[in-house]
Amino acid sequence: DVKVTQSSRYLVKRTGEKVFLECVQDMDHENMFWYRQDPGLGLRLIYFSYDVKMKEKGDIPEGYSVSREKKERFSLILESASTNQTSMYLCASSSPRSTQYFGPGTRLLVL
C-alpha cells in the first residue's frame, strides 16, 4: 500500500513565524504535490515537484516555497505565516500520468 505521511495533523502558529510542513512517501514516486483546501474553493495546487531538486509553481505559489532534497521527501515552507494561510494542507505523490495518493493532511491555524 502507498503511504504518504505528513509531519503534523494540527499546527498552531503566530503571524510572521516561519512554518515547515513535511511530507514523506514510501512508493518511490517521482511526483510530489502540495495543495491547500478551503471550504468552497476546492483543492488548489501550491507547488509540485517531478524530480529531486526540481519544482514548479502551481496555481497559488505566493507566500510559499518548497524543497525537495530527497526523492521521498517534499517540504512546504511558509516564510512568514499570515492569517490568510490558515487552511488544510494536503500532500500527494504519484508516478507520471497516474493516480495521486494523499497524506492525511495538516490543519494549520495562524493566529
Added chain:
Amino acid sequence: QKEVEQNSGPLSVPEGAIASLNCTYSDRGSQSFFWYRQYSGKSPELIMSIYSNGDKEDGRFTAQLNKASQYVSLLIRDSQPSDSATYLCAVTEYSSASKIIFGSGTRLSIRP
C-alpha cells in the same frame, strides 16, 4: 484554463437507491480519469480510475467515461449511509506528465 466541472450538490439519495455523480472536463487530450471520496475533515482517497471509454465496475461502484462528450460519471448502487461524503472528479492534464486537475466536488448525502 483547463477545468473540471461538477455539480456541488448536496445530492440527497435514499438509502438503497443509486447515486449518480457527474463530471465534465475541458481538456480534450486528458487520458486518465479518477474519482476520489473525501469524508469531512479527512484527505481524499481514490475509489475508481478509468482510462478508456465505457464502463468500469468495482463492487457497488461503476465509473463511466465518454471521451467524445468529455464526460465522466460515477454510479453508486445500493447507497449506504457510509457513502455520505464529497466526491471529487479528477482528470490528468495532457500537457503535463504530472498534474491532475480536480473538480470542486459533489457533496452526497444518503438519507435513511
